[in-house]
Amino acid sequence: MKPTRKTPNAPVSSPGTASPPSDPAQELAFLSSEKVLTYAGEWVAIAGSKVVAHGPSLLKVRREAEAKLKGRKPTFFAVPKGAATY
Amino acid sequence: MATAGWRASYPFVRIPAPQGAREQGFEFILTPIVKIEIANLEQRERFFAVVDSGADYSYLPSEAAQLLGLDAASLTGSTVENRGIGATVESRFATLGVSLLGEHEEPETTLEIPFLVPVHPDPESRVVLLGRHPFFRLFDVRFRMGYTDDPTLGKWSLERVVKRRDSRRYWKPAAFPRPANGRP
Numbered sequence: 672m673k674p675t676r677k678t679p680n681a682p683v684s685s686p687g688t689a690s691p692p693s694d695p696a697q698e699l700a701f702l703s704s705e706k707v708l709t710y711a712g713e714w715v716a717i718a719g720s721k722v723v724a725h726g727p728s729l730l731k732v733r734r735e736a737e738a739k740l741k742g743r744k745p746t747f748f749a750v751p752k753g754a755a756t757y
Numbered sequence: 758m759a760t761a762g763w764r765a766s767y768p769f770v771r772i773p774a775p776q777g778a779r780e781q782g783f784e785f786i787l788t789p790i791v792k793i794e795i796a797n798l799e800q801r802e803r804f805f806a807v808v809d810s811g812a813d814y815s816y817l818p819s820e821a822a823q824l825l826g827l828d829a830a831s832l833t834g835s836t837v838e839n840r841g842i843g844a845t846v847e848s849r850f851a852t853l854g855v856s857l858l859g860e861h862e863e864p865e866t867t868l869e870i871p872f873l874v875p876v877h878p879d880p881e882s883r884v885v886l887l888g889r890h891p892f893f894r895l896f897d898v899r900f901r902m903g904y905t906d907d908p909t910l911g912k913w914s915l916e917r918v919v920k921r922r923d924s925r926r927y928w929k930p931a932a933f934p935r936p937a938n939g940r941p
Contacts, residue, residue: 695792695858702790702805703771711775714820714883717805729820733802746792748805749818749883751772 698746712752716745763866764916771909787902789913796854797825804885812888817872819879827851829874837873848873
């Protein structure tokens with residue numbers, strides 16, 4: 672559904688931007704896989720069902736992900752280390 | 758603001774439990790995670806955020822704030838002692854645009870959410886959280902961890918709050934003084 676009003680900081684992710692669609696379900700499925708434990712305590716950049724970059728520094732992870740994805744936007748997640756009680 | 762009547766249902770993400778928890782029979786941690794895009798002016802980034810009913814406010818880790826070009830030290834407003842388990846972090850509020858992203862990465866609903874941002878880098882708190890205020894006021898959030906007979910499955914849902922009850926007819930906690938006319 673379309674937003675009813677755009678706020679000053681409202682993100683705009685419309686077709687035609689440099690970021691083609693990716694399926695969030697695929698990305699969320701990755702977070703449910705055993706592979707995710709490999710990255711415990713790190714930031715991961717996910718595109719599709721793949722980790723395109725990972726590491727302790729989010730800035731470096733983004734830089735690496737952007738170089739690989741060439742315009743596509745990754746989604747970042749900090750994989751909890753141990754049980755998370757936030 | 759979010760579109761009235763909007764609703765969405767998500768499977769819990771089953772984050773594999775760490776070894777110690779597995780020894781106690783907990784194989785997975787069912788976690789309500791939603792894909793969002795956060796905007797600070799022209800800067801936009803995407804994160805998986807945990808919907809956290811135990812958090813008073815939403816939380817943006819310092820590294821994520823940095824990525825969005827946000828300098829917490831330069832934010833105006835009072836410093837808030839943000840207490841979590843095991844740590845207290847000095848934080849300030851920053852109101853940012855948030856879109857919940859769906860199947861085709863269209864912003865399904867767009868909101869303004871105040872996030873607590875740590876004033877000093879806090880490497881121990883790295884997960885983007887959507888806390889109760891105001892997220893749970895905008896959405897009815899329903900966790901259904903016992904949705905099936907398989908304890909490793911579950912779903913959760915968001916539904917935009919459309920109709921609010923008349924507060925005069927709403928039960929108030931005992932600590933609230935009753936009005937003189939005795940009506941609730």
